[in-house]
Amino acid sequence: MAEGLKWMQCPVCKESIYWEVPKDELKKVKRFPVPVVVKHKDHYLICYLDSHHQLADTEVAIVGVEGKSEK
Secondary structure, three states: OOOOEEEEEOOOOOOEEEEEOOHHHHOOOOOOOEEEEEEEOOEEEEEEEOOOOOEEEEEEOOOOOOOOOOO
16 A cells, blocks of 8 residues: 655646555555545645555646534
8 A cells, every 4th residue: 555645746737746545544444446636725635545545536626625523
């Protein structure tokens, strides 16, 4: 499994961004590819990771709304 920081070119602003894979959360995943939401400046990216925690695909979130859940 790939560990540590991931990097990619942001499809919105073309800057190189570095982000960390939430390894503890990915241990619970049973089905891949799994979406990981990455906030970069004023926009959000949805990065899909495969079963080896490698970047499989990326898309730009057109609208982002953050919600909170109850415990």
